[in-house]
Amino acid sequence: MNKLMSILVLSLLFISTGHTKEIKIGVVMPMSGPIGGFGQHAVKGLNLAHSLNPKLKNGDTVKVILLDNKSDKIESANAATKLISSDKVSAIIGALTSTNTMALTKIADDAKVPVVAPVATNPLVTKNRTFISRVCFNDNFQGDVAANFVFNDLKFKNVVVITDVKNDYSIGISKVFKTKFKAMGGKILKVMQINQGDSDFKAMLSNIKKLKPELVFIPFYSAEVALIAKQANQLGIKTKFLGTDGMAGDKVFFEVGGKAVEGFYGTNLFSPDAPKTTQASKDFDKAFRAKYKEAPHPFGVLSAESYNVILSAMNKCDDPTDTKCVNKNIRATKDFQGVSGIISLNEKGDAVRSAVIETIKDGKSVYLKTVNP
Amino acid sequence: MDILNFIQQVVNGISVGSMYALIAIGYTMVYGVLRLINFAHGEIMMVGAFAAFMAMGVWGLPLFIAIIIAISFAILTGVLTDKIAYKPLRSAPRISLLITAIGVSFFLQNTINVFVGGTARSFPVAPFFDKVITINSIVFTPTLIIVPVITLSLLAILLFVLHKTKYGMAIRALAFDIKTVSLMGVNSNQIISLVFVIGSSLAAVGGIFWALSYPILTPYIGIMIGLKAFAAAVLGGIGSVSGALIGGFILGFAEVMFVAFYPEAGGYRDAIAFIFLILVLLVKPTGIMGINFEKSRF
Structure with a gap:
């Protein structure tokens, strides 16, 4: 009887999810450890981006799988291996910062799974790596x-x-x-x-x-x-x-x-007080403040941007799980109206974008000026 | 380097050294009795610091009560560790005990990581500790004056307890030969618990003052401090409490002076501490105050 029930339940499950696919995006973030605070901010932006755009154009739902790298290189590499070989993700966001991202670039590159790094600015991150891109400038x-x-x-x-x-x-x-x-x-x-x-x-x-x-x-x-x-x-x-x-x-x-x-x-990389250049950034700013009651954090905004760039690339492919096609379209991002401003990726996979200069006043970062490339 | 800068660096050395010394004393206590390098000592210190953080930062209690809470938490952790992890291994080979200690240290880090969260926390520091005293452009911070005083008085109390009280005598006797002392009617497990109570309290005090001086807490702060304090204890002659004090100061000075003279090579700071340890051990394998375990204890 029990067996019969479980077969019935299982078959029901299959029927209900049969039509649209579930696309998996892996996320590797420092949620604990010395730079755990960075990851916490990043994930806030990412969750908001996911809740605003939970589906691809063709109706496929996007599932985000978050793994904590404990602010550590080896854990970052392990997380990437797990996401690729066991979760079979179609793209990876992370590992936020340079050192940890560089620990997983080879693994992703060999497996031909595109990675978009939110704030890893070290020049070596994308060097000689076909499948690694970033939405930030390099150092x-x-x-x-x-x-x-x-x-x-x-x-x-x-x-x-x-x-x-x-x-x-x-x-x-x-x-x-x-x-x-x-x-x-x-x-x-x-x-x-x-x-x-x-x-x-x-x-x-x-x-x-x-x-x-x-x-x-x-x-x-x-x-x-x-x-x-x-x-x-x-x-x-x-x-x-x-x-x-x-x-x-x-x-x-x-x-x-x-x-x-x-x-x-x-x-x-970004200041919430800098003049906004795109409609998307105005909308995101409003949604962020409404949801979290605080100004958007640069790491949160760029993590959301990574998600949006991947989604936009997936929308351009017939099969969103075709990692080569997704990667090609990520690399081809031109004048993307992003939540952090207008971005274009160059041939190396680095975003060409402006930087801001801030000063600390009354316990807050205060915007001074924007520097364009 | 001019003389004023040099004096400032000496002051900086005392500040770092007294911190290492305070933590090293706890290491050496446990080693003296059980011959166990309690690698979880740094983690007990971390637990103490987190308990104080909870008491002050979350519940808003004053420093004095926070210290009591921190010490209680550390004692509880230390004694439980002994009862659960070390006691069943009393007659096992030393190496099993050592590996268990490393396991306990990981266990404590991850427990705090799960229950309190792994992100960096800022330890609430009363404004008093931010004040500085400047004499002839030499800067003294409040912890710089308080920590050595506390370290020295705790050492004095410890030596008094060890050498002048009945329990101290039991601890020293136990350090010689656990089996024989048990046969004489001393409850050895009770005395070993006492050792962990003393060692853990010292760790908690060390943890609080570390957090007051460097107010960023993560579950992993105990690792490096623990290793440095261990190096200090070995340098001074492990098993000797006054040796731990001397070792702590020497290690602190060595580090600070290295950075003072070669700031461009400051990345090798931790390496220097351990290279120094190796050099001393090459000349004097038992450490500076190395004790002959056949003859005396502590």
Whole structure:
């Protein structure tokens, strides 16, 4: 009797889902660990994008499978393997940041499953990878924007650079910044190193205090920046600081940084206060504020953008599970009216888009200006 | 490097070193009695810090009560760990106990990850701890003054308990030979629990002051601090509580001075701590205050 019932239930299930297919998109995000805060923000945007567009044009429903990479490289690679071989996803969004995305690019590339990275800006992410694209700019551009801002807008000539040597993103952008800033005629007083996860920076900061630079360039993530800001403040360092898009991503930056991060500058991928260039971005902004009662976070917006770019590519294919066709169309994205602005992908799979510069005021990121490529 | 910067770096070294020392003492206590390198010690510290975070950040209790709650939680974790994971292995080979300790450490990290969440939390720091004292442009933070005082007084209390009280005598006796002492009518499991109570309380205090100095909490903060404190304990001569203190300070100084002189190679900071440990052990395999386990304890 039981057996009969289960056969009946199973067959009913088949009948009800028989007509439209279910398309799976895998998502790898840091939901816990040191940069878990980044992932939390990213998923908010992604969930909103999914609830706004849960279906493809042909009626297929999209299922999002979220895996936590615990902010870790190896876990990112494992997650990608699982999504590809066991869940059989048609595309992957993630793994948000550079180091973790680079851990899964080879796996996805070999399996010919397209990956769209929301905010992985290291130049190497898409290098020689046919199936890896991103909706953010790469750090050759961001480093250039940062160097330009320091030299031409702030008119500072003496800079100290701190690199997080455990973080591919930080290594990449430091290198670009140094080269560009020196080429402009600026002086790099010293390059110092930290490790992601370090807590005590007083020894390094005491040295910076003595060097008296006009600005310290700190291209790494929220936790380390916040601790550096706090300890620099305790040591009485009055120098300006310039961070990058990873700086204000996690709310611990503001909670721990408090008064110490006031006046910090930061380059960023997106600012909710920048003039909006597309109708989609206006609508998304409204929906985001209505759902979460807060301003859209850059990581959330770009994760939503990754989802939309994949969906738009799938809509152009007869079979949305044909990963080669989807990838071809992702790469062919031109003048896409996205939720973060207008984006086009170049032949390498990198988005060509503008950057914003912000400053921290009253515990918030405040928009200063937009820099176009 | 000018003299003022150097003095500032010495101050920075004391600040880091006293933190390592505080945590290393707990490591050495457990080792002295059970010959167990309790790799879960860093995690017990993390549990203490999270308990204090909950008490202050979520329930809004004052620091003093938060410290009591943190210590209680840490003691509970430490004693339960011993009862559940270590006690059944008392007569098993040492290596089984060591592997169990590593397992316990992962278990605690993941438990906190599941129940509290794995994202970075900001530890609520009272404004008092943000004030600094500046003398001749040398900057002192409040924790810098409080932590060494607490470390030294806890060490004094610990030495008093170990050498002047009946329970202390039992602990030292147990450290020599558990079987014989049990035959003499001492309840060895009770005394071992006491050791875990002391070790876990020290870890909790260490965790709170770590969080007050570096107010970002994740379930994984215990890993590196635990390893450094372990290195400090070995450097000072594992099993010796005063050795742990000395080891902690030396390790803190070594790290800070390395970064002070070579900030451009700061990425090797952690490596330096362990290279230093290896060098000391090459010259003096039992550590600086290395004790001869045939003759004395602690």
